[in-house]
Structures are given as C-alpha cells and as structure tokens.
Amino acid sequence: MSENQLTGVILSAGKGSRIDPFNTHYPKPLLPIANRPIMGHHIEIFRTLGITEVKIVVGHLMDRIINHFGRGGDQGVNIEYVEQRSTLGIAHAVGQLADRVEGDLLLVLGDIFYVPRNLPSMVDRFHAQGGGACLAVMREPDREALKKNFSVELNSEGFVAKVIEKPRNPPNDLKGCGIYLFGPEIFDAVRKTPRTALRDEYEITTSLQILIDDGFPVSVAEVVEWDYNITFAKDLLDGNLKYLKAMGLESVISDSAQIHEDAVLERCVVGDDVRITAPVVLRDSVILPGSVIDSPREISRCIISPESWHQC
Numbered sequence: 001m002s003e004n005q006l007t008g009v010i011l012s013a014g015k016g017s018r019i020d021p022f023n024t025h026y027p028k029p030l031l032p033i034a035n036r037p038i039m040g041h042h043i044e045i046f047r048t049l050g051i052t053e054v055k056i057v058v059g060h061l062m063d064r065i066i067n068h069f070g071r072g073g074d075q076g077v078n079i080e081y082v083e084q085r086s087t088l089g090i091a092h093a094v095g096q097l098a099d100r101v102e103g104d105l106l107l108v109l110g111d112i113f114y115v116p117r118n119l120p121s122m123v124d125r126f127h128a129q130g131g132g133a134c135l136a137v138m139r140e141p142d143r144e145a146l147k148k149n150f151s152v153e154l155n156s157e158g159f160v161a162k163v164i165e166k167p168r169n170p171p172n173d174l175k176g177c178g179i180y181l182f183g184p185e186i187f188d189a190v191r192k193t194p195r196t197a198l199r200d201e202y203e204i205t206t207s208l209q210i211l212i213d214d215g216f217p218v219s220v221a222e223v224v225e226w227d228y229n230i231t232f233a234k235d236l237l238d239g240n241l242k243y244l245k246a247m248g249l250e251s252v253i254s255d256s257a258q259i260h261e262d263a264v265l266e267r268c269v270v271g272d273d274v275r276i277t278a279p280v281v282l283r284d285s286v287i288l289p290g291s292v293i294d295s296p297r298e299i300s301r302c303i304i305s306p307e308s309w310h311q312c
Contacts, residue, residue, distance in 0.1 A: 005053075006123070006181075007101050008046035010039055011093045012110030013059030015086040018231050021308045027061040029110035029114045030068060031236055032288070034252045035271055037068065038230065042108050043075045049119060052077050054109075055100055057093045089201030098187040105186075109178035111285070113239050115225040115246065122181060122221035129204050131183030132216035133208060135160070140175035140226040150205050152220060159292040165198075165205040177224045181205070192267070213257055217285040235312040237303055240269050240286050252291075267297045 016028040029039035039056075054077045058065050066154045072079035082100055084093050094107065104126070108114070116136075126134040140146050151170045153162040163172070177312035189210040193202050212218050226246075228239035244252065244267060253259065253270040270276075270296060271289035279280065281298040288305040 005103060006051050007042055007103065007105045008043070008051040008054040009092060009094075009097060009101070009105050010042050010054065010056045010108040010110045010293055011107065012039060012065060013057050013062075013087050013093060014111065015060040015087065016111065019233055019236070020185060021310065022233060022236075022303070022305060023060070025061075025305065025307055027110075027137070028195055029060075029229055030064060031230060031241055032269065032271060032286070033113050033270055034247070038054070038113050039065070039069070039110050040075070041113060042075055042110065043069075043072070044138065045108070045114070045116060045119065046106070046307070049106070050114055051106065054079045055082055055097055055105075057082050057084050057096055059087055067092055078233045089199070090204035091190045091202035091207045092155065093206065094182075094186065094207070095190045095202070098190075101184070103184060105181060105182050112178045113228045113230060113243075114177065114179065115227070115243075116179075116223055117225045119179075119223050120221045122179075125219055125221055126181040129217045131185060133183070133186065133218045134181040135208075135218065135220050136179035136223050137174045137220045138177055138222060138227070139173050141173060143170055146170040146173070146175050149162075150177065154220070158219070160208070160212060160220060163205045163208045163212070165196075165203055165220075171247075174220065176205075177227050178229075181215070183220040185214075186211065187216065192232050233303055233310050237284070237301060237312045239287055241267060241284060257287075 012029040016023040059083050059089045069185050082096050084096050134200045151162045151164045151167045153171045155161040189207040193207045196203050230236050251265050251268045252270045256272045257270045257274040259276045260279050262283045263276050266283045268282050268285050270287045273290050275286050278292045278296045283300045285302045293306045301312045
C-alpha cells in the first residue's frame with residue numbers, strides 16, 4: 001500500500017430498532033436513497049477518492065449486505081467483511097479493524113446519507129497535518145440538531161481541543177457528520193477508551209479526545225453539503241424527497257418496475273421489480289423493491305415494502 005493510500009471503512013452492524021418495521025428485513029445501510037442503497041452511495045464516494053480497498057463492519061442481517069455487494073467487483077472495489085458480534089458503539093466497531101487495516105482509513109457511518117462537497121480537500125488537510133484525525137463537519141443553525149450529534153471546540157490554531165458528545169450547550173454551530181479520517185494511531189486510542197456511563201458503549205468521541213490528549217492533531221473540514229441520519233422511517237422518506245429536490249428530479253423509477261398506464265406518480269421513488277397493477281395516485285412515497293400495489297387508491301407520504309405499508 002502506498003504511503004497516502006486510504007482504506008475505506010463503512011460501519012453497518014447496528015440493528016436499527018427505531019426504524020421498525022423495516023429493520024426486520026433490511027439492514028439500514030441497504031435501504032435506498034433514489035434506488036441506490038445508502039451504502040452504495042458511500043462506496044461511490046470512496047471511488048471518487050481513488051479508494052479501492054473497503055472494509056465493511058457487519059452484524060445485523062449481515063448476509064443480506066454480503067449477498068448484495070459480494071466482493072465489490074460490480075462497484076469497482078475490493079470488499080472485506082468484518083463481523084462485530086456485539087454492537088457496543090462506534091469505537092468498539094473500529095477496534096474490530098485493528099488487525100485488518102494498514103495505514104490511514106476513511107470511515108463513514110452506514111446509516112447516514114451524505115451529499116459531500118470537495119472531499120479531496122479533507123484528505124489533503126489530513127495528509128498535510130501528518131496523521132491524527134480529520135473530522136467532517138457542517139454548519140448547523142438548529143441548536144436542537146446540534147444537541148443530537150457531536151460538536152467540537154477549536155483552539156487558536158484551528159485544531160480540535162475538545163470533542164463533545166450530544167452537547168447540552170453547543171459551543172458553536174459546527175456539527176459532526178460521521179465521516180472521519182484516521183491515522184493508525186486511532187487503534188491505540190480505541191484500546192484506551194472506557195465504556196461510557198451514559199450509554200454503556202465505547203464512544204468514538206471519547207477515543208478522539210484521547211487522541212487529542214495524547215498530542216495527535218485533530219482537525220475539521222467543512223466538506224458536507226447536507227446529510228440525513230436515517231434513524232426513523234420518516235427519515236428514509238424525507239431523505240429521499242430532499243435528494244429528489246436537490247437533484248432536480250420529479251421521481252426515480254426503476255426500469256424493471258411495471259406501472260399501470262393510468263397510475264399517477266408525483267415525487268416518488270419506485271424500486272426494482274415493483275408492480276403497480278391498478279390506477280393509483282402516489283405522492284411523496286418510496287416503494288421498495290418487489291412491492292405490489294394491486295387496488296385503486298390514493299397514497300401519500302408512505303413507505304411500501306413487500307411486507308408492510310408505513311404511513312409517515
């Protein structure tokens with residue numbers, strides 16, 4: 001591996017219990033934004049940066065992820081899967097990679113959808129500072145949204161002095177976005193990371209603070225246009241609708257979908273092998289692959305799968 005070659009890492013082991021009922025059949029990273037799995041968008045980000053070696057940390061419904069992506073040949077990358085048997089936090093997931101990754105890594109969370117901007121500048125900054133970590137951030141005017149993520153305090157030189165998980169009083173409008181560049185020293189910081197009292201997990205924000213306290217540079221880069229944390233079913237719907245609007249698309253309909261000639265679709269995402277055999281009116285909805293709609297009706301703000309219909 002060359003000196004500046006990165007390994008891409010996607011964390012996708014979580015159960016996603018809050019996105020019920022879809023977590024029974026879908027690992028969250030396989031849920032689609034505009035008919036591409038969230039994780040598929042992540043792999044495309046890796047490819048734009050020239051990353052071809054990818055590690056995916058799997059757990060819940062891991063066979064579905066492995067069956068979908070295989071070894072990565074169709075995506076132009078080489079994928080290795082690493083099982084996280086106990087979901088004990090992001091730092092714990094990173095620790096599973098200690099013997100699998102050589103050199104620097106770009107890590108993304110598998111259940112957050114990102115629209116990046118100028119990610120190469122983040123990579124350049126990380127390499128220029130000589131390791132440590134670089135964190136993707138964005139400006140977030142909503143203080144309540146800041147309280148649900150992590151925030152950072154910067155020192156006079158613009159490096160991170162303090163990392164705050166779910167701050168009660170955010171020190172600024174910088175929100176952590178769940179994209180991280182790490183040098184190999186992150187694994188030593190993870191080994192030093194204790195479980196937190198708040199969630200009884202190994203938090204990556206604690207590992208980052210250890211990295212800082214050990215003297216490694218940790219910087220930030222404003223390289224995310226917008227993101228969407230897919231926590232609840234409503235987030236999946238709204239994330240798709242926001243992406244359609246941002247891309248200037250009315251709808252996205254799979255070529256393999258069969259649509260009744262009198263059906264009306266407005267601002268919809270329709271997946272592979274969907275069959276709409278009745279003159280329905282569909283607005284602001286996501287139809288997951290293999291679903292069937294066979295009776296006339298008007299549907300709005302709904303996620304439909306072969307197993308269930310969920311009104312958002």
